[in-house]
Amino acid sequence: MIEVRGLTKRYPGRTVLRNAVDGIDLDVPEGKLVTLLGPSGCGKTTTLRLIAGLEKPDDGRISIGGTLMCAPSEGVYVGVHHRPIGVVFQSYAVWPHMTAVQNVMFPLRSGQKKLPKPEARRRAMEALEMVGLAEYADRPAPALSGGQQQRISLARALTREPEVLLLDEPLSNLDAGLRDRVRDEIRAVQQRLGITTVFVTHDQDEALAVSDEVIVMDHGRIVERGLAQDIYAWPREEFTARFMGISNSLPGTVTSADRDMAEIDLAHGRLRCLASGTPAVGSRVNVFIRPESLVLSRKDPSGRGWKGTVEFSIYHGDCWDYHVRVGDTLLRSRMYREKIGLAHGDPVFVVPEQETAIAITETPEGTADERTAGATVLAATTAADAAGQGEL
Ligand SMILES: Nc1ncnc2c1ncn2[C@@H]1O[C@H](COP(=O)(O)OP(=O)(O)O)[C@@H](O)[C@H]1O
Ligand SMILES: [Mg+2]
Structure with a gap:
């Protein structure tokens, strides 16, 4: 049309x-x-x-x-x-x-x-x-x-x-x-x-x-296009992932990859992620994880949890947002079920959901944050x- x-x-x-x-x-x-x-x-x-x-x-x-x-x-x-x-x-x-x-x-x-x-x-x-x-x-x-x-x-x-x-x-x-x-x-x-x-x-x-x-x-250019649900569930570009508010981003290395998935080594452990274009083994990626894909738990029966400490929590009515420090990284987790009763300083395990995090090959052009900031200046x-x- x-x-x-x-x-x-x-x-x-x-x-x-x-x-x-x-x-x-x-x-x-x-x-x-x-x-x-x-x-x-x-x-x-x-x-x-x-x-x-x-x-x-x-x-x-x-x-x-x-x-x-x-x-x-x-x-x-x-x-x-x-x-x-x-x-x-x-x-x-x-x-x-x-x-x-x-x-x-x-x-x-x-x-x-x-x-x-x-x-x-x-x-x-x-x-x-x-x-x-x-x-x-x-x-x-x-x-x-x-x-x-x-x-x-x-x-x-x-x-x-x-x-x-x-x-x-x-x-x-x-x-x-x-x-x-x-x-x-x-x-x-x-x-x-x-x-x-x-x-x-x-x-x-x-x-x-x-x-x-x-x-x-x-x-002035098109970064990416798709059905609304696809753009949300699996942005292919780093810029889109950040712009869609996927607030956790962790650097990692590809250890194996098949068609739409890759195993990524992160500082805290290994995670199976969505990855388009079969990234090369050994290549560097950024892994984007939605807050709702990081589940918090006091115990870690699966052994896949990342050990961290609660920094603070915010109540939104239908969910709780937690900020959890794991090593040097501050992660954001969103829990929709009832409060698990975590307070500042509590030890906790962060259990990342498999196959929902998105691995995106690092772009040489600088980070999307820098580019977004530039655009804001121009907008003035x-x-x-x-x-x-x-x-x-
Ligand atoms: N009339 C104009 N004269 C000069 N520059 C303009 C004018 N209108 C828009 N621009 C510039 O063009 C770019 C795109 O602007 P615009 O289309 O308004 O963006 P958006 O609607 O996405 O905020 C910006 O860098 C802006 O500064
Ligand atoms: Mg406008």
Whole structure:
């Protein structure tokens, strides 16, 4: 449905090594929701604005529904108002002097394809119905909650029955409680209408919750893509593993490997891990272990536990998080079962689950942390741009 090839965007006057969008290819199948996920400054918004036609690329091509929207090398460029898209931005630009329905009607009553008032109102009411706000149609916009205002933006984006919906961090200005509700509402509307959607976010939980497919970006490039559940269960790249919050990372050496598994020697013992691409025996890897894959126990009947000391515990209601020092390493463990009653200074065994930890060959480019930090510095320059984001 959406097809992007070799998309490249350079902003003038920038001195960084990579382009804001650095030659990316992506496909969004008809009716699917694909998320662009990555740290601030990685090029998500620029990619979305290029698809929308709010920016012109330096290179590459974009087609929507089989029609070429832009290709600088062929001199093709379809303007934003002629693309079959609806866009929602982070700042829910709702006009305060209008009611809900007037806000939604506004784009239908302006521009070249201006509709008569009754027709515009009928279409706007349909869109409000879709987002569950029909009963609020005649309320002044400021009398609606943030979540309702963002749903008005969504209704407005849907009024022209676009083929494609583009959403740039649509939840990030909402309070935590509301965010989940509006997120679910967006996903429900998207699935009900079967509308092809690109959703931009920096929040991995949000991405997993709404997506058919997740595309992980860093520094203007695609790091990795896959079904949400695959990206979660088995990230293939170190950057993704860190970005998905797999907080334990231990250096190790491969002692044997077959197709999708490898035995890894770690400082504290040997562990059977997921490993793609059959790493060479003797090669160095980083092993990523989810906190919930480190089980704590006072005894160690299996003999596979790593001996450590509890540094502290945090209670979250449905689980406990423990920080346990094993040798020089501080490990994080999450226990969902009842509290095993551990306190600061208690000796404990950390028993790692077999075949869920992920071994990833060390990358020569420096750690993902350094790269993420770099991206954050760069992102500081986008504040002015972000402030200038309007809404269609
Ligand atoms: N209008 C602009 N002028 C110059 N640089 C920009 C502009 N917009 C974005 N950038 C830069 O392009 C890169 C990607 O930005 P952006 O697409 O906004 O990232 P994200 O949405 O992932 O945070 C960043 O390094 C940012 O500083
Ligand atoms: Mg952005």
